[in-house]
Amino acid sequence: QVPLVESGGGLVQAGDSLRLSCAASGRSFSRDAMGWFRQTPGKARERVAVISWSGDSVFYADSVKGRFSISRNNAENTVYLQMNSLKAEDTAVYHCAVGDWVALLGAGRAEYWGQGTQVTVSS
Numbered sequence: 001q002v003p004l005v006e007s008g009g010g011l012v013q014a015g016d017s018l019r020l021s022c023a024a025s026g027r028s029f030s031r032d033a034m035g036w037f038r039q040t041p042g043k044a045r046e047r048v049a050v051i052s053w054s055g056d057s058v059f060y061a062d063s064v065k066g067r068f069s070i071s072r073n074n075a076e077n078t079v080y081l082q083m084n085s086l087k088a089e090d091t092a093v094y095h096c097a098v099g100d101w102v103a104l105l106g107a108g109r110a111e112y113w114g115q116g117t118q119v120t121v122s123s
Contacts, residue, residue: 004096009117014088016121020081022096022114030074033101035059036081037108038092038119048094049081050104059105063089088123 008020020036035050049070050059058070069082079096094117097110104110 004098004112004114006094006096006114006117009094009119011120011122012086014086014121014123016086017082017084018086018119020083020094020096020117020119022079022081024077024079024096024098024112028074029053029077029098032098032111033104034072034079035097035104035110036070036079036094037097038090038094039116040092045095045108046092047105047108050101051079052101057101083119086119086121088121091119091121093118 004022004024006020006022008018012018031053033050033052036048037045038048039045048061048064049068051070051072055072067085072079096114097104099111
């Protein structure tokens with residue numbers, strides 16, 4: 001199992017910003033899509049943002065468009081999620097995922113999942 005380690009979560013006020021990072025180790029993921037999903041208790045996991053291996057293609061959930069930005073550094077095997085203008089409804093555990101672009105965008109299936117980092121936004 002290749003570990004994906006997320007960091008950057010925390011407790012912030014509405015309107016603040018956070019930057020999540022996910023570092024992958026074990027092998028290069030420069031040819032895999034990477035993404036961020038989030039989950040709150042009692043709700044289905046939500047796809048937040050996905051980026052292709054080259055970074056040329058990105059997907060954002062409607063709920064985060066214009067506020068969140070996904071990027072990656074293939075040399076460092078890392079994917080980032082810059083979250084601006086945070087809202088209380090963004091509160092969730094954010095999970096990093098690595099896998100096939102179609103699978104991540106379709107069924108939300110990933111080859112690897114991170115343990116998650118908690119983001120809490122107080123209103």
